[in-house]
Amino acid sequence: MGELLRSEEMTLAQLFLQSEAAYCCVSELGEIGMVQFRDLNPDVNVFQRKFVNEVRRCEEMDRKLRFVEKEIKKANIDIVDTGENPEVPFPRDMIDLEATFEKLENELKEINTNQEALKKNFLELTELKHILRRTQQFFDEMEDPSLLEESSILLEPSEVNRAPLRLGFVAGVIGRERIPTFERMLWRVCRGNVFLRQAEIEDPLEDPTTSDQVHKSVFIIFFQGDQLKNRVKKICEGFRATLYPCPETPQERKEMLAGVNARIDDLQMVLNQTEDHRQRVLQAAAKTVRVWFIKVRKMKAIYHTLNLCNIDVTQKCLIAEVWCPVCDLDSIQFALRRGTEKSGSTVPSILNRMQTKQTPPTYNKTNKFTSGFQNIVDAYGIGSYREINPAPYTIITFPFLFAVMFGDLGHGILMTCAALYLVLRETRLIAQKNDNEMFSMVFAGRYIILLMGIFSIYTGIIYNDCFSKSINVFGSGWSVRPMFDPKVGGNWTFDMLNGSRILQLDPAVDGVFKGPYPIGIDPIWNIASNKLTFLNSFKMKMSVILGVIHMLFGVTLSLFNHLYFQKPINIYLGFIPEIVFMACLFGYLVIIIFYKWVSYNARTSREAPSLLIAFINMFLFQYRDPTVKRLYTGQPVLQSFLVIIALACVPCMLIVKTLVLRRQHMWRKHLGTQNFGGVRVGNGPTEDEAEIIQHDQLAQQSEDEPEFNFADEAVHQAIHTIEYCLGCISNTASYLRLWALSLAHAQLSEVLWSMVMRIGLARRSLGGFFLLSITFFFFSILTVAILLIMEGLSAFLHALRLHWVEFQNKFYSGQGFKFLPFTFESILEGRSEE
Amino acid sequence: MPSLLFCGPKMAACGIVISIWGVIMLAMLGIFFSAKSAILIEDVPFTEEDIRDDREPPQNIYRLYSQVAINCFIAAGIYVAVGAVSLCQVRLNKRQEYMVT
Numbered sequence: 024m025g026e027l028l029r030s031e032e033m034t035l036a037q038l039f040l041q042s043e044a045a046y047c048c049v050s051e052l053g054e055i056g057m058v059q060f061r062d063l064n065p066d067v068n069v070f071q072r073k074f075v076n077e078v079r080r081c082e083e084m085d086r087k088l089r090f091v092e093k094e095i096k097k098a099n100i101d102i103v104d105t106g107e108n109p110e111v112p113f114p115r116d117m118i119d120l121e122a123t124f125e126k127l128e129n130e131l132k133e134i135n136t137n138q139e140a141l142k143k144n145f146l147e148l149t150e151l152k153h154i155l156r157r158t159q160q161f162f163d164e165m166e167d168p169s170l171l172e173e174s175s176i177l178l179e180p181s182e183v184n185r186a187p188l189r190l191g192f193v194a195g196v197i198g199r200e201r202i203p204t205f206e207r208m209l210w211r212v213c214r215g216n217v218f219l220r221q222a223e224i225e226d227p228l229e230d231p232t233t234s235d236q237v238h239k240s241v242f243i244i245f246f247q248g249d250q251l252k253n254r255v256k257k258i259c260e261g262f263r264a265t266l267y268p269c270p271e272t273p274q275e276r277k278e279m280l281a282g283v284n285a286r287i288d289d290l291q292m293v294l295n296q297t298e299d300h301r302q303r304v305l306q307a308a309a310k311t312v313r314v315w316f317i318k319v320r321k322m323k324a325i326y327h328t329l330n331l332c333n334i335d336v337t338q339k340c341l342i343a344e345v346w347c348p349v350c351d352l353d354s355i356q357f358a359l360r361r362g363t364e365k366s367g368s369t370v371p372s373i374l375n376r377m378q379t380k381q382t383p384p385t386y387n388k389t390n391k392f393t394s395g396f397q398n399i400v401d402a403y404g405i406g407s408y409r410e411i412n413p414a415p416y417t418i419i420t421f422p423f424l425f426a427v428m429f430g431d432l433g434h435g436i437l438m439t440c441a442a443l444y445l446v447l448r449e450t451r452l453i454a455q456k457n458d459n460e461m462f463s464m465v466f467a468g469r470y471i472i473l474l475m476g477i478f479s480i481y482t483g484i485i486y487n488d489c490f491s492k493s494i495n496v497f498g499s500g501w502s503v504r505p506m507f508d509p510k511v512g513g514n515w516t517f518d519m520l521n522g523s524r525i526l527q528l529d530p531a532v533d534g535v536f537k538g539p540y541p542i543g544i545d546p547i548w549n550i551a552s553n554k555l556t557f558l559n560s561f562k563m564k565m566s567v568i569l570g571v572i573h574m575l576f577g578v579t580l581s582l583f584n585h586l587y588f589q590k591p592i593n594i595y596l597g598f599i600p601e602i603v604f605m606a607c608l609f610g611y612l613v614i615i616i617f618y619k620w621v622s623y624n625a626r627t628s629r630e631a632p633s634l635l636i637a638f639i640n641m642f643l644f645q646y647r648d649p650t651v652k653r654l655y656t657g658q659p660v661l662q663s664f665l666v667i668i669a670l671a672c673v674p675c676m677l678i679v680k681t682l683v684l685r686r687q688h689m690w691r692k693h694l695g696t697q698n699f700g701g702v703r704v705g706n707g708p709t710e711d712e713a714e715i716i717q718h719d720q721l722a723q724q725s726e727d728e729p730e731f732n733f734a735d736e737a738v739h740q741a742i743h744t745i746e747y748c749l750g751c752i753s754n755t756a757s758y759l760r761l762w763a764l765s766l767a768h769a770q771l772s773e774v775l776w777s778m779v780m781r782i783g784l785a786r787r788s789l790g791g792f793f794l795l796s797i798t799f800f801f802f803s804i805l806t807v808a809i810l811l812i813m814e815g816l817s818a819f820l821h822a823l824r825l826h827w828v829e830f831q832n833k834f835y836s837g838q839g840f841k842f843l844p845f846t847f848e849s850i851l852e853g854r855s856e857e
Numbered sequence: 858m859p860s861l862l863f864c865g866p867k868m869a870a871c872g873i874v875i876s877i878w879g880v881i882m883l884a885m886l887g888i889f890f891s892a893k894s895a896i897l898i899e900d901v902p903f904t905e906e907d908i909r910d911d912r913e914p915p916q917n918i919y920r921l922y923s924q925v926a927i928n929c930f931i932a933a934g935i936y937v938a939v940g941a942v943s944l945c946q947v948r949l950n951k952r953q954e955y956m957v958t
Contacts (some may be wrong), residue, residue, distance in 0.1 A: 437878075490882075492896050549896055777899070783932075784886075784925055785902035792931035799883060799932060803875050 026388045027397075027415045029587075030406060031348040033383035033842070038343040039373040040332070041363070045341045048362030048372050049325045049845075050111040055358050056846025058345040059384060063333040072330040077114070080121065081323035087124040088316055091308050094131055098302065100309045106454075108851060109314045111321045120318065127308060134301045141294050142231035148287050149228060150196040150239070151267050155280045157222045157241040158194050158269055191252055192245045197264035199223060199238040205262050209244065212254055218245040243269075320850045328845055344377075346384055346842065352376075382408050386842035389414075391449075395471045396421065403827045404837025409587065411580050413831055420573065422471065424825055426478030427569065428764035428818040431772060432489035434810055435479030442473035475819075485543040486765070490806075491773040493546035501547045505534035525552050530625035558769075562762040564616050564634075570758025570829070571609045574751070577833030578602050584834055592687075596680035600672035605751050607669040611662075612638060615654060622654075641666060676744040681737045688731040754829040760821050768814050775805055862949045869946035876940030880933050887929035893922045901925060 040048050052058050069075065095102060112120065197205060202221060209217055221242040230237050242264070244255050259266055270276050332341040347355055352374070359372045385406050389397045397414045399421065406412055426435070445452065446469050457463060465472070487493045506513040506526075511533040515526065530536035539545070544561075548554045578601050585593040615634060623631045632652040640651065644666070646659040653659075783791065783798030831837070864872070889897060902925075907917040 495894070495896065546896060550898065781900050784900040784928070786928065787902050787921070787924070789924070789928070791925070792928040792935065795883070795928050795932040796879070796935045799879050799936075800875065803878055 027393060027412060029409050029412055030385040030387050030839070031350065031842075032409070033346050033386060034349050034352070035377045035379045035381070035383070036345050036347055036352075037375045037377055038341075038345055038359070039335075039375070040341045040343060041368050041370045041372060042338070042340055044363045044366040044368035044370070044372055045329060045332070046114055046325060047111075047366040048359050049328050050321065051358040051362040051365075052355065053111075053321065053324060053328075053845055053847045055351075055354055056844045056848055057351045057355060058347045059842055059844050060328050060331045061344045061346065062331045063342070063344055064331070073334060074326040074329050077117075077326045078323060078330070080117065081319055081326060084121060084124050084319045085316075085323065087128045088312060088319060091124075091127060091131065091305075092312055092316075094135075095305050095309045095312065098305050100302075100305055102312055103310050104313055104456075107314070108847075109318055111325065112318050114322075117322065120315070124315070127304075130304060131301075134297065134304065138294070138297050138301065139231050141290065141297060142229065145287070145290050145294060146228055146231055147265070147267075148283055148290065150241075150265060152280065152283050152287060153224050154194050154196065154241050154243075154267050154269060155276055155283065158243050159273070159276060159280075160222070161220045161243050162273065190245045190247055192243055192269070193252070193255060193259065193266050194241070194243040194269040195259055195264045195266035196224075196239050196241055197259075197262060199240045201262050201264075202240055202242075205242075205258070205264070208258055208262070209255065212258060213246065213251055216246065216251060217255060219243075220245075317847075317850055321847055324845070324847065324850065348386055348388075348842075382839070384408070384842035385410075385839035387412055387414065392470045393418065395468050398467075399471075399823065399826070400831075401841070403831060404835075405839045405841045407836050407839040410836065410839070411584050411587075411834060413580075413826070413835055416576070416580075417826060418474070420830070421822055421826060422474035422478040424569070424573075424761065425475045425818050425822040426482040427566075427761045428821060429475070429479045429768060429815060430482035430486040430488060430765050431491075431768065431810075432480055432483030432494070434490075434772070434806070435476050435481075435483045437476075437807070437811060438472060438479060438815070439476030442469055442476050445469035446473055475815075486769070487540075487544045487546055487549070488769060488772070491769065491776045493544075493549035495546040497541045499545050499547040500537045500540055501528060501545060502535055502537065503528065505532050508534075527553075530628075536625050555766075559762070559766065562765055563759060566758045566761035567609075567755060568613050568616060569761060570755055570825075571605075571613050573758070573825070573830055574754060574833060575602065575605060575610065577830045578605060581834035592680065592683055596675055596683060600675040601747060604669045604672040604748065607665040607672075609751060609755055611665055618654060673744065673748060676747070677741060681733070681740045684731070684736055685733055750832070757829055758825065760825070764818055764821055768810070768818070771814060772806075772810055775802065775810065779805060860949075862946065862953065864946055866947065866950045869943045869950060872943030873940055873947065876936045876943060879936035880940065883929050883933035883936060887926045887933060890922050890926035890929055893919060897922075 038048075064072070092102070206219055206221075209219055219242060221240050223240045224238070227236040227238050229235070244259075246252060246255055256266070270279055328343075329341065332343040335342055356374055359374060363370075363372050385408055387397050387406075393414060396417045397412075399417060400406070400412065400414045429435070445466055449469070452466060457466070483489060505511050506515040506528060507517075512529075513532050513535075519526065528535050544558070548557055551557070578598065581601075582594065582598045585591075585598055612634075615637070619631060619634060630652060632654060636651060637654060637658075640646065640648075641662045644663055779798055779802045783795035783802075786794060886897075890901075901918065901921050903918055903921055907921065908914070911917045
């Protein structure tokens with residue numbers, strides 16, 4: 024856990040990679056994932072870099088693989104994921120890979136085009152088959168003698184001299200949804216002079232290009248004359264109907280149908296074989312496509328990284344600058360050696376540490392338990408380099424503050440069980456690779472949820488709340504019997520019981536209150552009518568106590584920051600006034616809360632003064648009012664003293680610090696410095712004090728220290744002071760949300776019990792069990808949905824706020840940037856980079 | 858043979874969880890009701906008459922308590938049955954999974 028207190032110590036280092044070994048070295052560094060490469064040629068655009076050709080080739084391979092993957096997914100074949108981590112292929116193997124992918128892609132494309140052509144052919148034949156069948160029906164109907172007769176009668180008188188009536192026809196297939204408009208159009212354009220017959224094809228046909236199932240209809244149009252024929256054909260074209268030649272005589276039609284059927288059978292066989300072949304190819308590809316993906320993406324990542332390096336003048340080696348944690352330097356060296364060996368190079372790669380004034384990135388080493396908490400902190404802001412990291416304290420305080428708001432034994436147990444399931448089945452659930460966003464979010468926070476659940480059980484025991492019911496284990500400390508006993512001062516009678524609805528127990532009567540419950544709140548309060556009055560007072564005080572302790576702890580942590588960064592002024596004129604200010608006002612409040620709890624008993628509690636009034640009077644210096652009782656003798660003197668000390672702290676922070684800073688700056692300026700060829704040396708009064716202030720040669724992009732600006736500094740300090748002093752008050756008030764949310768949670772669970780569970784329980788008949796099991800079902804669903812998830816989320820949010828705002832602004836600046844090592848991990852998990 | 862499978866794996870798992878919770882909670886409620894727990898007085902369906910017409914108080918109230926307790930135990934039994942059915946469903950779902958692949 025030691026490494027969690029502060030971020031890792033980082034160093035800037037130069038890597039000299041022999042050009043032939045560079046690829047292997049970078050691949051080894053990617054496997055260990057501990058170095059962050061800096062871009063050494065930021066002005067060079069992407070297309071002018073050295074390895075742009077290789078990156079392009081990798082991208083091309085990636086594209087081909089994506090195409091194959093798409094085809095595999097389309098064919099509903101599972102991609103085999105063995106979870107293995109293939110080694111990075113050598114650059115010389117790239118050609119082999121390229122050839123393999125090229126071949127695979129071409130083969131697939133060829134199969135696809137062939138299949139498409141075959142399918143199109145097949146579709147045409149099927150349509151033709153349907154046309155032939157249907158038209159046969161139409162013609163059969165036409166030859167119906169009764170119809171013929173009728174027409175001959177009609178035609179007879181005028182048709183004597185003319186040639187026999189010759190009706191032309193076209194037959195085709197059209198999408199079923201187009202039929203009504205098609206019909207109307209034909210009617211209008213040909214003025215009703217054509218005759219359309221249509222029939223639906225029952226089974227859907229497959230569209231060869233989109234492979235969708237489409238419903239189609241067969242139609243046949245009869246008309247007379249060439250002009251009409253042209254019109255009809257144009258309309259058919261416009262409606263994308265496919266026309267097929269249809270022989271006129273039944274004999275020909277029959278022959279054609281037989282021919283078509285034979286061809287369909289042949290085609291079907293060829294189609295099946297093609298499909299089989301395609302499946303075989305895809306299945307073979309599905310076995311290795313993941314490994315190929317990883318290999319290609321790793322190569323691409325390596326070339327991207329090599330593009331960040333500088334090329335030496337002699338072209339013999341690549342120079343890279345990397346950030347790396349100091350404690351991992353050994354393993355980095357080792358990885359470099361491995362890389363050199365693998366490439367067969369004889370010249371070792373060199374790692375050279377550099378001095379720099381640049382701020383290194385922040386790197387917190389985490390494991391699966393701490394990473395969740397570190398994420399909570401990082402979501403607010405990445406810590407500045409080597410700053411105190413709030414994460415280790417968050418591990419305890421976060422679940423605790425959550426549980427204060429979520430205090431219920433039953434809900435806590437449910438939450439713990441759910442989290443335990445996630446934790447115990449961890450490996451199996453990771454292997455399942457659930458893509459659900461909600462689930463993966465909850466899964467990432469499983470240890471947080473587990474701790475939240477356990478702490479909720481604890482606070483539930485303290486509040487003595489289990490699904491809004493109390494559990495009486497040790498026996499309540501309150502007793503009603505002595506109230507009826509006049510000997511000890513009891514004044515109740517049985518007549519009184521009949522007359523009044525609510526009676527109040529008097530703890531001053533002997534034997535009524537036998538002492539506090541051993542752990543938590545006495546269960547008797549659960550059925551008392553003044554339960555809320557009691558609990559509110561208790562929970563409010565508790566929130567203030569927890570809040571003040573939490574904030575004082577935050578201010579104390581700032582001391583360690585100042586000590587570490589060696590800023591004595593910040594300790595004497597920052598930390599000390601801050602903590603004195605807070606301790607004098609709110610620390611004192613906490614102390615008198617405890618004092619009041621301890622020093623008054625059941626008999627004297629009537630005389631106890633109100634803390635709120637006492638605290639307000641403390642600021643107003645008002646002690647004359649005789650009706651306000653004192654907590655202890657000497658209260659006015661001590662309180663006035665504390666207020667004055669607290670107020671005296673404000674100018675310390677506000678003005679004195681600025682003035683001291685200014686003096687220091689002036690002193691440094693008067694010393695004067697000299698610049699000896701890039702090395703700046705201060706010439707102090709004596710030779711010993713001469714110090715090297717600035718060393719230009721090593722730090723390439725050294726930034727000058729910001730100039731001291733008195734006005735800026737004064738404004739900044741004023742803002743900080745005002746923020747802190749007002750913040751003390753508002754933040755303390757903000758911690759009252761602990762009380763408010765725990766009250767809301769308790770009330771909500773009570774409402775749920777009385778509105779849902781009681782319906783099932785309070786039945787006089789024996790049949791009530793049926794209703795009870797139904798109401799329990801709803802009770803459980805509502806408990807999970809409203810109390811666990813909704814209320815849990817709201818308590819989580821408030822706990823988050825208390826940490827980010829009230830706790831962390833006391834010491835955490837969060838202005839660092841994250842250490843992003845070059846690693847293959849994300850490639851392994853199947854996420855593509857960028 | 859007609860399949861007895863009527864709910865998916867998630868539904869069955871949900872059923873198991875609810876029935877475990879239901880059995881434990883309802884059985885405990887039953888125990889507490891039969892122990893005449895004072896905290897649960899609000900959940901006992903007594904009326905003014907029960908108290909007034911009681912010849913030897915608090916026998917009427919006690920009788921109601923034990924009756925609610927019996928209801929709780931029977932409801933717990935129902936949830937045992939629900940749990941058993943859900944367990945069967947989980948088994949059937951698993952078997953079907955094997956058969957498909």
